Amino acid sequence: MARQWSRTVQRVGLAAAGGYGFSLAAVVLLGWLLSAVLPRSEAVVLAAMLGFLVYLGVSLWAFAEQRLLTLWLVLGGGSVAAWLMVGLAPEVA
Amino acid sequence: MVASWRESMRWQHTWVGVVLGALLFAIFWMGTLSVFDKEIDRWMMPATRLAPPESVALQSAVASARQVAPDSPRWRFMLPTSRAPQVRLYHPDADGRLQSVDLDPRTGRPLPEQGTLAGSGFIFPFHFSLHLKAGQLGYWLVGLAGMAMLTLLVSGLVVHRKPIRDLFTFRPHKRLGRANLDLHNLTGVVGLPFHFIMTLSGLIIFVNIYFPDAAALAYDDTADPQGTFLEEGLGRFNRPPAGEPGSLASLDIMLSRARAEWSGEGPAFIRVWHPGDAASYVEMRRSNQNMVRINRDQIYFDGGTGEVLYRFEAKPLMKTQRFIAGLHFIQFEHWPLRWLYFGGGLSGCVMIVTGFIFWLQARRKRHGRQGAVRVVEGLTVGSVTGLILATVAFFIANRLLPLEARWAGYERAALEVWVFFLVWLGAFVHGWLQGSNAWRGQCWAIAGLAVGAVALNAVTTGDHLLKTLAEGYWPVAGMDLVLLAGAALAAWCARRLTQRQTAGSGEVDFG
Incomplete structure (x- = not known):
């Protein structure tokens, strides 16, 4: 029972927070990639709008995927990537 | 695999719905009323029940602003529309809080204070901020609920799986449980395109709040990536005050110049920056009455000479974002569509309530x-x-x-x-x-x-x-x-x- 609860809390947390982190990573990265072919303000706004659809997809997937480890790797990994890109970007430049 | 996928979606639909349904209902209800926020304003503010004016007494409005807010760093005059006949003056007070006063468009004189936030000041902001002022807590809660709504629409479609049949099924005279579920499916399926577009566009309106770091990599060579992105994308003009007194040229002349540039269309608002200062300038933003897009077309004039300082028009993708925002805000003139929005919003409210009642009935039998x-x-x-x-x-x-x-x-x-x-x-x-x-x-x-x-x-x-x-x-x-x-x-x-x-x-x- 307790184990079931723990799995549910992890899953909901991954869907909401992990899903957001993953989407943010996708937005930041896509905005950067698209800026090669678009004016960069256009690249960023397009990427950010698409981010909501990415978030929709991954947060639904978080409820469907049975293996929590996969979720941790993909959504947790995406969140770490977002944190690195947002936190460290100015130093990289 | 398919069965477990549907099972997981059923679980998601049930519990996300129950946990966030109350919040979603509040957002949908206030949003539905906001379709008619200006009409609610007229009802709640009898002194503003005026006929839309032919022209606006701008110079008298400026004179009133000088009396009401002589030391304010900026005045924003919202110009009359067919739905809001008054000139509304917004000005920050000494503490930086935005105050407003309604002016008679024909005389420029202040209308009697109505002492109400009414539709556009209470119901409309409730819809997207819940009036939670701590940080941007309200915005983020609404955003979370909005994302949850999108997932619920998709998982609901998976769970019910017979969308075409649902479209034609409503048995109000069957027992309540059956009729209730029919109504949930019917409003859910008929309203699906509307609910999906409204929820997604609501999120996209606040894209800069929900993805505040979107520009981190693309603008990593600037000190303030997001700020620079917004400046480039949305157009900003800034000039510090000179600290010396100056005069303000005729707004009417600037207005006719803006009209000429915008094929006869006037501004939605006129904003005077640093009024009374020698470096004052006047911003005009094009009206949204004749287009879906909440546009960012701007012209800035020098306050003293009336010369054009800066012009801005957004690029195509930013215009797309503003178009999607405009679909949600429905500030353009279209009465049949406005009523359809109202009906669509109500159907969303019904969908949420019937979902709750279905959950309650299923459990009441068991527990x-x-x-x-x-x-x-x-x-x-x-x-x-x-x-x-x-x-x-x-x-x-x-x-x-x-x-x-x-x-x-x-x-x-x-x-x-x-x-x-x-x-x-x-x-x-x-x-x-x-x-x-x-x-x-x-x-x-x-x-x-x-x-x-x-x-x-x-x-x-x-x-x-x-x-x-x-x-x-x-x-x-x-x-x-x-x-x-x-x-x-x-x-x-x-x-x-x-x-x-x-x-x-x-x-x-x-x-």
């Missing part, structure tokens, strides 16, 4: 009246009929409080808001105490108060329904008619609940 069922029942009553009741009580308070009302340090506008929240709180308490019986009581209360609001409008303003209908004054006549229709619906619900002596049915009851 009787204890525990979680009881909590959710109280929550549902308070957040559905309770919210509607609070809204109508807000209208009643608006008509009952005298203009000079003030109590315990609160201004009149704040008192109205207090009435709203106290009635809402009372409805939750009533719901928890009475359980499913509370539906009936609150439906009767809604019906009584809604009729009372129509009567009070007639008594306190003289604009009774016969008069407004005869004159074709639709903002007030429409509001009264919707209140009466809502009262009839609420009374019908209450009667049906009495006959059946069972739990609530989910028919629309709006005030």
Whole structure:
């Protein structure tokens, strides 16, 4: 029972927070990639709008995927990537 | 695999729906009313029940601004539209808080203070910020609910899996449980495109709040990536004050110049930056009345000479973002569409309520009246009929409080808001105490108060329904008619609940 609860809390947390982190990573990265072919303000706004659809997809997937480890790797990994890109970007430049 | 996928979506749909349904209902309800926020303003602010003006006395409006807010760093004049006939002046006070005063468009003189936040000041911001001012907590809660709504729409489609059949199925005379689920599926499927687009566009409006770091990599060579992105994407002009007094050239001449550049269309607002300073400048933003897009077309004039300093028009993708925002804001003129939006919003409210009732009925059979069922029942009553009741009580308070009302340090506008929240709180308490019986009581209360609001409008303003209908004054006549229709619906619900002596049915009851 307790184990079931723990799995549910992890899953909901991954869907909401992990899903957001993953989407943010996708937005930041896509905005950067698209800026090669678009004016960069256009690249960023397009990427950010698409981010909501990415978030929709991954947060639904978080409820469907049975293996929590996969979720941790993909959504947790995406969140770490977002944190690195947002936190460290100015130093990289 | 497919079965477990559907099973996981069923689990998601059930629990995300139950946990966030109350919040979603509040957002949908306030959003539905916001479709007519300006009309609610007219009803709640009788001094602004004016005919839309032919032209605006701009110089007199500026003179009024000099009197009302002589030391303000900026004045923003919202110009009249067909739905809002007054000039509304916004100005930050000494503490930086935005104040507003309504001006008569023909004379430029301030209209009598109405002491209300009304539709555009209370109901509309409630829809997207919940009036939670701590940080941007309200925005983020609404954003979370919005994302959850998108997932619920998709998972709902997976769970119900017969969308075409649902489209043609409504059996109101079957037992309540069946009729309720039919209604949930029907509103869900018919409204699906509308609900999906409205939810997604609502999120996209605040894309800069929800993805505040979107520009981190693309603009990593700038000190402030997001700020630079917004400046490039949305257009900003800045000039610090000179610290010396200066004069303001004729706004009318600047206005006609802007009109000439915008193929005859005027601005939505005129903003004077650093009024009275030698470095003052005037910003004009193109009107949204004739296009879907909430546009960012801007012209800046030098305050002293009237010369054009800066022009801006957004690029295509940013225009797309503003178009999607405009789909949601519906600031353009289109009455049939406005009513369709209203109906679409109500269908969303019905979808949420019937979802709740389905959950309650399924559990009540299994668990009787204890525990979680009881909590959710109280929550549902308070957040559905309770919210509607609070809204109508807000209208009643608006008509009952005298203009000079003030109590315990609160201004009149704040008192109205207090009435709203106290009635809402009372409805939750009533719901928890009475359980499913509370539906009936609150439906009767809604019906009584809604009729009372129509009567009070007639008594306190003289604009009774016969008069407004005869004159074709639709903002007030429409509001009264919707209140009466809502009262009839609420009374019908209450009667049906009495006959059946069972739990609530989910028919629309709006005030």
